[in-house]
Amino acid sequence: MTDSGATPTSLTEHEARDRAALLDVDRYDIRIDLRELADGERWLATSSIVFSCRRPGTSTFVDIDGEVLSATLNDIELDVSKHAGGRLPLPRLAAENMLTVSSVQTDTGSGNAILRSVDPQDKLVYVWSTFEPDGAHRAWACFDQPDLKAVHGFQVSAPTEWTVLSNSAAEVVLDRDDGGRLWIFEDTPRLSSYVVVVNAGPFHAMRDFRGGFSLGLYCRQSLRPFLERDAAELFELTEQGLTFFGERFARPFGQERYDQVFVPDFGGAMENWGCITWADSFLHRVPPTYAQRGFRALVLLHEMAHQWFGDLVTMRWWDDLWLNEAFASFASAWASVSATEFTDAWAAFLAQEQLPAYEQDAGPASHPIRSAVPDVDHAFASFDAITYFKGQAVLHQLMALLGEDTFAQGLQRYFDAHAWGNATLDDLIDALGTAAGRDLSSWTASWLDRAGTDTMSLVGTTLLTSSPDGGEPRRHALRIGSYARTPDGLAPVEVRALETAGTTTFLLDLPVADLHLINDGDLTFASVRADERSLSVLLAEAAQLPDPVNRALAVSTCWDMLFKGELSTGDFLDCVLAVLATESSPGVVQPLFTLALRAAEQWSPAVLVPRRLTRLAEVAAARADQPEHRLPALQTLAAAATAPEHFELLDAAATDDVDLAWRVEVRRASLGRYDEAAVAALLARDPDPDARVRAWGVSAARPLEEAKAEAWDRVWRERAVPAGQPLVDFAQCFWRPVQHELVLPWAHRYLDEVAEVSGGGLLALSGLVRHMRPTTADQEWLGRAQDLTEGDALAPAIRTVVRIVADQLTRMLDARA
Numbered sequence: 050m051t052d053s054g055a056t057p058t059s060l061t062e063h064e065a066r067d068r069a070a071l072l073d074v075d076r077y078d079i080r081i082d083l084r085e086l087a088d089g090e091r092w093l094a095t096s097s098i099v100f101s102c103r104r105p106g107t108s109t110f111v112d113i114d115g116e117v118l119s120a121t122l123n124d125i126e127l128d129v130s131k132h133a134g135g136r137l138p139l140p141r142l143a144a145e146n147m148l149t150v151s152s153v154q155t156d157t158g159s160g161n162a163i164l165r166s167v168d169p170q171d172k173l174v175y176v177w178s179t180f181e182p183d184g185a186h187r188a189w190a191c192f193d194q195p196d197l198k199a200v201h202g203f204q205v206s207a208p209t210e211w212t213v214l215s216n217s218a219a220e221v222v223l224d225r226d227d228g229g230r231l232w233i234f235e236d237t238p239r240l241s242s243y244v245v246v247v248n249a250g251p252f253h254a255m256r257d258f259r260g261g262f263s264l265g266l267y268c269r270q271s272l273r274p275f276l277e278r279d280a281a282e283l284f285e286l287t288e289q290g291l292t293f294f295g296e297r298f299a300r301p302f303g304q305e306r307y308d309q310v311f312v313p314d315f316g317g318a319m320e321n322w323g324c325i326t327w328a329d330s331f332l333h334r335v336p337p338t339y340a341q342r343g344f345r346a347l348v349l350l351h352e353m354a355h356q357w358f359g360d361l362v363t364m365r366w367w368d369d370l371w372l373n374e375a376f377a378s379f380a381s382a383w384a385s386v387s388a389t390e391f392t393d394a395w396a397a398f399l400a401q402e403q404l405p406a407y408e409q410d411a412g413p414a415s416h417p418i419r420s421a422v423p424d425v426d427h428a429f430a431s432f433d434a435i436t437y438f439k440g441q442a443v444l445h446q447l448m449a450l451l452g453e454d455t456f457a458q459g460l461q462r463y464f465d466a467h468a469w470g471n472a473t474l475d476d477l478i479d480a481l482g483t484a485a486g487r488d489l490s491s492w493t494a495s496w497l498d499r500a501g502t503d504t505m506s507l508v509g510t511t512l513l514t515s516s517p518d519g520g521e522p523r524r525h526a527l528r529i530g531s532y533a534r535t536p537d538g539l540a541p542v543e544v545r546a547l548e549t550a551g552t553t554t555f556l557l558d559l560p561v562a563d564l565h566l567i568n569d570g571d572l573t574f575a576s577v578r579a580d581e582r583s584l585s586v587l588l589a590e591a592a593q594l595p596d597p598v599n600r601a602l603a604v605s606t607c608w609d610m611l612f613k614g615e616l617s618t619g620d621f622l623d624c625v626l627a628v629l630a631t632e633s634s635p636g637v638v639q640p641l642f643t644l645a646l647r648a649a650e651q652w653s654p655a656v657l658v659p660r661r662l663t664r665l666a667e668v669a670a671a672r673a674d675q676p677e678h679r680l681p682a683l684q685t686l687a688a689a690a691t692a693p694e695h696f697e698l699l700d701a702a703a704t705d706d707v708d709l710a711w712r713v714e715v716r717r718a719s720l721g722r723y724d725e726a727a728v729a730a731l732l733a734r735d736p737d738p739d740a741r742v743r744a745w746g747v748s749a750a751r752p753l754e755e756a757k758a759e760a761w762d763r764v765w766r767e768r769a770v771p772a773g774q775p776l777v778d779f780a781q782c783f784w785r786p787v788q789h790e791l792v793l794p795w796a797h798r799y800l801d802e803v804a805e806v807s808g809g810g811l812l813a814l815s816g817l818v819r820h821m822r823p824t825t826a827d828q829e830w831l832g833r834a835q836d837l838t839e840g841d842a843l844a845p846a847i848r849t850v851v852r853i854v855a856d857q858l859t860r861m862l863d864a865r866a
Contacts, residue, residue: 057114057135059426060183062366065194068109069365072192074199075099076236079189082206083213083249084229086165086176092154094189098199102142110136112186112193115154120190122148135186150190160772160813162187166313170271170738175250177312179319179326182367183425185242196365196471198239205232205247213249214267216240216322218306237322238303239469241363244355246321248310255280259288261301265308268329271738272311275332283309286346286389290353293388294380298357299461300468309349313739316772316816318348320355320377330774334737335708338680340639343391344401347381350389354380362467367428369474371418371497374432375440378402382441383448396597397636398441399571399605400644406438407502407576407609412856413838414849415500418443419474429815429846433853442574443496449572450492450526450548451485459484495523505549505567506578512547512554512567514575525549530569530599531562532586538593539586544569566594571602576609588624597634604628604641611652611864618652618864622661629668639681642669646688650786651824652864658787662689670698687712707735711743718750719785742775746782757783757795764821765802772813776820784824793830796823800833803851804842815846822850826858 082093098111114135120127123143131138139148157165157176162184165176178188186193205213208229213219217235225231237245252267253276264287268276287307295301304323311329319326331345358380359373385394409415414433418440422428448456459481467476474497482489501517505525512529514522526548532539542560559565564586567577579587591603607624610616625645632638642665649661666689672682683702687709690696696713703710710731717724728744735743749760760783763769770779784792799821806814823830834855838848 057112057186059424060112060194061424062368062422065196065366068192068194069196071103071107071109072197073101073103074192074197075101076200076202077189077191078202078204080204080206081189081247083176083211083247084206084208086157086249087174087208087211090155090157090165092157092163092176092188093152094154095149095151096189096191098146098148098150098191100146100148100192100199102144102146105142105144107142108138108140109142110138111148111150111190112183113137113150113152113190114187115152115156117190118151118153120148120150122146137190148190152190154187156187159768160314164312164314168269168271168313168738169741173251173270175248175252175269175312177248177310177315177326178246179315179321180243180245181319182243182428185245188247191242193242195241195243195363195367198241198363198469198471200239201237201245203232203234203245203247205234205249206230207232207249210251211249212252212254212267213247214252214265214308214310214324215247216245216324217304218263240322240360244320244322244360244363246319246324246326248312248324248326252310257284259284260292261305262288262291263306264288265306266311267308268311268332269313269738272329272332274736275334276311278336279332282342283349286349287353289388290350290384293384294354294357297457297460298464300357300361300464302356303361314771314773316813318352320352320359322356322360325349325352328773330771333708334735335706336680338639338684339635339677340397340681343385343394343397343636346385346389346391347378347394350381350384351377354384357464361469362464363471365471365473367422367425367431368419370422370428370431371436371440372472372474372477374437375418375444378437378441379444379448382445391636393597393634393636395445395571396601396634397640398438399598400601400637401640402434402438403442403571403574404605404608404644405434406442406574407605408612408857409434409853410439410500410502411613412853414852414856417498417500419497427845429844430849432815432846433849439574442571446526446573447481447492447496451481451487455485456481492524495521499523502574502576504576504578507556507565507567507580507583509580510556510559512549512556514549514552514554522549522552525573525575527567527573527575528569529556529559530564530566531560532564532566532594534563534586534590534593538595539564539590541595564590566599566602568602569599570596571598576613577606578610579606588620589627591624592628592631597632597637600628600632600634601637601641604644608644608648611648612860614860614863618648618661619657621648621652622664626664626668630671635677635681638672638678639684642681642685646685649689652861654865655787655789659691663691665689666691666695670695673698673702683709684712687716690716707731707737711735711747714747715750715782718747719752719782719788721752723747723751739771739775742770742779745770746779749779750782750785752785752788752791754791757792761795761798764817772816776817780821783821786824789825792823793825793827796826796830797833799823800830800837800851803847804837806847815844815850818847819850819854822854823858824861826855826862831855831859831862 078097080095085091117129117132157163183193203215207213213232215234216237220235221233223231253273255266309325311327315328354377358376364372382394385391463480478489503522505514516522528546530544531542542562564583594600607621611621669682669686672678699713
């Protein structure tokens with residue numbers, strides 16, 4: 050047996066192309082034994098692979114990261130001592146081959162592809178797996194690259210009381226003579242290695258049959274009441290999404306069973322075929338706000354869209370990662386607006402997700418939507434706002450350019466041509482271009498292969514467009530809305546659709562108006578700059594615009610100007626607070642409150658922070674009387690409260706809202722009013738099995754060195770704070786804006802940690818680095834960050850995060866000054 054202990058070698062694109070040209074994988078039969086994980090750490094697997102070789106006599110390798118117990122190729126034992134760097138050599142292949150590898154993985158506690166977790170409340174054990182981009186070979190031997198798709202057959206042994214879930218339905222469940230049960234699953238269709246899954250534990254299950262599909266929801270037993278509260282909505286959204294995508298793509302989802310599994314200490318969600326894995330923080334411990342429900346719907350639809358775009362048709366290599374992620378993000382908003390109650394999804398997207406894409410695209414971490422990915426380690430660097438959200442915006446523009454029906458016809462062609470296979474960007478663009486009867490090659494080159502954001506400005510009746518690389522600006526399909534002041538607000542005079550070409554577009558007969566809104570409806574991805582008169586109206590009267598997308602566009606335009614040093618924080622706050630005072634769209638209110646809080650706390654000079662928080666708190670307190678906006682208003686008030694009457698209002702509201710009560714205690718602790726008895730009472734009252742993390746957050750907010758040290762160890766040494774939203778919330782407790790002098794040394798400690806971070810999967814580590822980023826710095830810190838990112842010491846994904854953080858902090862420090 051072997052366990053090389055060496056760092057696995059990252060598969061290169063060249064190696065993947067060579068292996069794909071050599072092999073055709075027919076099927077995997079994978080036997081997994083989880084029984085030792087009930088009270089131990091060993092994941093045991095035997096993988097039998099049937100594959101053919103186009104050049105018999107050639108050698109290759111199979112990927113396996115763990116201890117190899119035995120291996121045979123065509124009934125001949127292999128020398129497992131040659132297993133190194135996560136690779137086992139396969140010499141002298143035959144035309145038809147059978148490879149069997151038995152292995153054990155003992156790293157089941159770090160979250161690197163596999164996590165065994167123990168519920169802190171009832172001590173029950175749960176196990177999840179997630180493999181994007183190349184984690185499957187940590188669980189069993191496989192050819193771990195996206196273009197070697199194969200049928201997978203799973204047989205899983207597990208403790209008797211556990212439920213085992215995989216991509217397909219369990220065909221039979223048998224009692225084992227030596228203890229536990231054996232779950233035998235139906236074969237999957239041909240899938241890439243990164244979208245197969247095994248999850249197990251004593252789950253609480255809920256099932257319903259809707260729209261011809263058997264739908265399942267699963268969670269920890271301790272979260273049962275929260276799943277049961279939200280199940281009706283989740284089932285309805287799932288049915289709506291499957292119906293919408295099946296009709297628009299002219300291809301129903303490919304099997305009857307569709308499961309969604311909520312698991313602990315997981316970041317985000319993963320699109321495994323037929324068995325979506327979610328972070329169970331999406332099961333909110335108190336009734337969620339409209340914006341939280343809307344965002345959860347987008348995540349549900351995003352992972353569902355992947356069943357077609359990613360699972361059914363898969364990219365050949367990770368340079369087309371955007372084919373997966375940008376499309377799924379776009380499709381989730383498309384479906385949300387078209388098929389669910391969350392019809393303001395595009396306005397919410399503009400106010401929330403699109404801004405980070407604009408920010409990243411303006412800084413040193415900018416890159417084309419489609420980027421070169423020399424090896425899998427670099428693929429992690431593409432899991433960012435440009436891939437997801439700029440890509441989403443660009444696809445939204447492409448659909449506007451082609452028309453929704455034509456766009457859908459192109460997608461249908463694409464799925465028909467490449468179902469259960471692999472495809473490239475060119476394949477998608479060819480299908481869309483054929484449906485539209487136009488050549489889209491220049492669109493591809495300008496929008497997907499160039500970095501940066503064009504800027505559009507109106508001078509008189511001339512629309513000027515410039516590109517940051519000095520080249521020819523992209524073609525933009527957009528609208529310009531002209532609005533006049535009336536006693537009832539800003540009324541449209543004309544909304545003109547146009548398509549730009551080059552640097553100058555003449556707008557003949559542009560009507561006289563008080564405001565010309567460039568990119569009305571947010572149909573293109575561009576920084577827009579209003580003429581002087583329009584800007585004054587935008588700053589003072591954005592709230593009077595009749596459409597929530599355009600109100601969000603006005604605020605995002607002002608934020609873009611603040612981010613680039615063209616507008617003061619005070620002017621931005623004047624605009625966003627005026628919009629928030631009257632905004633009717635619940636999908637927009639919460640992200641705009643978040644943006645206003647960010648400006649007041651992080652982009653303001655320390656001396657002005659209390660005054661600006663008071664302004665925000667007054668707006669939030671006023672909106673708290675309106676039922677549809679009460680929850681986000683109270684949550685914002687809890688973050689910004691300064692006056693006794695704020696705390697009186699919050700304490701009254703928190704009597705039946707434990708989440709709000711925790712937020713209020715964080716605020717009090719940050720102001721030096723930590724109440725240990727109140728925290729203990731909240732722990733006793735909170736039904737959340739992870740409530741201890743909330744208590745840790747209250748402690749972390751205290752303006753004390755020992756509080757910061759204790760919190761730091763919990764994150765970086767103990768890794769005790771769950772991934773995803775719990776870590777985001779904890780970081781916000783730690784980095785209190787008015788504690789600059791106290792937390793500045795910890796900002797420097799952050800760079801120390803980043804330089805040495807290890808243990809766990811790279812996605813999890815980059816999430817840790819991203820979520821625990823500091824919100825303050827000094828010039829020495831900026832210099833250290835630059836030195837760190839200019840070398841090769843950091844993994845590409847982590848280097849990208851640090852570049853983004855350093856760029857944001859540079860701009861924030863300039864704004865504070």
